[in-house]
Amino acid sequence: MAEERSLLEEFLEESREHLARMELDFLLLEKGEHTPDVINRIFRAVHTVKGSSGFFGLVRVGGLSHAMESVLDSLREGRLQADGALLDLLLEGLDRLQALFADLEHSNEFDTWDLEERLRDAAGKKSQISPILAFEPQESEVTAETVAVTPPGHHLYRLNFDITRMERERSLSPVQLIELLQSFGQIHDGRLETCGNQRLCEGLPGGLLYRILFSSVLERDLVAHGVQLPENAVEEIGPEGTLGSDLGPGDSPPPLTLASHAIPTPPAPPPELKESSPARAVPPVSAPSADAESHPASKEGPATARTEQDFLKVRLDILDRLMSLAGELVLVRNQQLMREQSSDTEGRRIVQQLDLVTSELQETILRTRMQPIGNVFARFSRVVRDLSRKLGKVIEVKSSGDEVELDKNILEALIDPLTHIVRNSCDHGLENPEERLASGKPAIGTITLRAWHEGGHIHVEVQDDGRGIDRERVRAKALEKGLKTPEELERLGENDILNLIFLPGFSTAAEVSDLSGRGVGMDVVKSSIEALGGVVEIRSTPGQGTCQHMRLPLTLAIIPSMIVQSLGQAFALPQINLEELVTLYDEEILEHIESAGSREIYRLRGMLLPLIHLSEVLETAESFDEEARQRSVERHRRERLARWEEIRSRRSSGHVESWSLSFAVLKIGNARYGLVIDRILGTEEIVVKPMHRAVKELPLYSGATVLGDGQIALILDVQGISRQFGVSLETRTEVAVDTAACGSRLLLFRNGPQEQLAMPLETIARIEELRPADIERVGNQEFVALQGVSTRILRLEDRMEVSQPAASDRHYAILPRGATSPWCLLAQELIDIGEYGFELDTPSFEHAALLGTTRLRGHLTLLLDPQALAPENP
């Protein structure tokens, strides 16, 4: 039956909430907070689950929660201590309950007997409950809380129904009954009671008593009439929890015993009740004057009451639809905004209002999809607890910013990477208590989870105060796994070394434990964060701990973008990828863009930025290879020169004409490149629409959108474009300035016409002049006799992507110091030898012999390492 199904779903949802809450409370217990509050809360949760499970015939859920309840009862009465072993058992019970809920339909087939037995053993009483009847009949109890949450002006009743008879004589099903009751009041608790050990499914000749705790504004006789019960089957419970009538239903089953493990707050006489919750002033419920504000208990009353009153479950697809409608409205608003640039002040005012309302509407709808990150943080208490017990460590989890809200989709996608990071911290980051004490730290390790808003992003941090990341081990590992060569490692800065752990196939754990390092590496963390449009960074201080920092967008549905033009068409560049915009004018274009082999480079504050022309990538269907890139660079260089000539000649004839070139500096992780565009049109908040399935595979686009003027703009995929052009983006910004020869004496020379080259003087033995006729060939190798020694000749253009030297009648041979076999490097032109202070930049392309690039005497200069050029290192 459909209603029954939806009731079941509601029960499921509610029970999940209870279980989640219980988990947190168990962890509180373990921390030593066994206040009656906490225990009572757990008790209530288990109890509610147990109660409702009976209603749906969920025998195993009932049995298990009953066994747990017994343990909790002993705990509360002080007969048991909440030690680790007991909590392990309770948590195991909780996990099993969650497993049962995951497959509710077959839950009755699960075997939970062993666990139930252990729980009962722990509770200190082997129970004689029949295996079929999972829970014993017991009194419906009224707790202080129940009374407290009864809305002011309501009467509280206990209703006793005989379900069997009700069904038989009035053909009223329990579901219909509940609906009926809900139509004029509120159900607080329900309990199904049977007499004797009967199977529920066999039908119950003796009747099945269903007791309901119910509140309504109606008087007792009206309630009785409303549900067609004899008046004596409706018991009114007074303001202090007293029974106004202790009459059972006329044909009630055999006397019900008050089970020993029932909640020990049975319908209590007034003085006792007040004692049991001294902190709470419980106002008389039936008094209509009671002020809702003065209900301290209602805030943390049973979750059921709160869920019903403050929350509404909405189907996700409706939210999605609402979201896209809001998106459409934004588009209409944008179109209107563009039209209304006229002088009509009244019209403008209205449009401004529309603008405000639309923005607010959009924000509000966005917020419906938002969930506090605390929901995710909370689960880590449990993860860490289990891990630390396994690892023999003592770890505490702290969190801040639990209330920070994130889009549901992002939040869900964040769980796995966060779990991975937290596991890593527990497993590798934090030390044993002994180790920690030895290094002067508190024995308890701490993992801090933080979330905050900043600059339109959500920032999430996982920090531990463990041993930090051993950079030497990372280095060794990268070498061992063949991820980097020694030379490459040599050039990496401290931070870059840390970033190596994000490489696929990297794992520093000496041995793979079953906790972390099961094949999912930090590279997965990185890629899943990046898939969300986020960035992950790692910082670590040896001995003090590690901090992983993630920056995430608020939502994926609406993104601020820059609209650019290329080939007369509008494109959107997500702001998240956009670092800055650069426009060069006139001579700057010629002077500041350098062509180095197959790369076009712009020097941006010490960083060498490879340039990609959007129009060219759009117009070229196939991806670029080395040759295509070279052709492209050459073509652009020629075009620039020709253009400049043209402009100069026109200017000389009196025309005022300016020349500019714009590019967007785009980032992918730590890498950057410049995307040359025709024009910048502005910025807009765009609603991302997925690409049609027939063009979804295209790497250049991540979606499409309709701009404010109704134009379609394709959303560019920043990574896809760089892949299409094939430019290497290993732009390590702070590469090893320390290891390079900073401020040393350099030889500046040229080989091909384009690049200026340099070598540290201390690496050079001497320089000799030679003529082409001096060069002899042996096979495909070239030699020259220098001071009587046959010396092998190396040409740079054979080893690197550099320009070809023009034919010349004179060469220079640069002989390196300490060469194992005699060899020399050919140079076409010597420029200077001198003391140069400089900073090395990351080369836009990698070569073992390239120490880096820098700017000397106004030119881009490649600094070479002769050692790596030697013939034995081809």
Add this chain to the structure above:
Amino acid sequence: MNEHVPVEPNGTSLQVATFRLEGRLFGVDIRKVKEITEETRLVPVHHAAAGIGGMLNIRGQIHLVVDLRVEFRFPPRKPDPQSRVILFKPSVDEPFGVLVDAVEDIVEIDSSTLVDRRQGDANGDLSSDQRRARRNLCLGVCPLPRELLLLLNPHNLLEP
């Protein structure tokens, strides 16, 4: 995708929205058509397959448009004032349409007169390339009093 073939049992009539491409008459089942628009300024999708003419914004919804001239290997031509885009219903595919030279009347045909596409290649003046393209897209050929009508299957238009 032939399970979608909308051909009715013999003897039923079928309403066909007809249009011209390079002078020839084509048609699609009217029940598949959502609307016909004069808006033909397509936004190109670079790197997409040749037949993809571009994208079109119809009241905030982005449609992919197939250029049928390209699809049928007719010489390319820029849209003119006669050109139209026929948009299909969501049941056919994600939002998409076809760019045609001009639309004509709605024609009612008797589905029994529909000749199976493999036999009905009466137009000998098509190149083999054109014939191949047609085979995948055409449901059949229907002889009208004055000319032949090629009935297209919109379901297959976006198949690779």
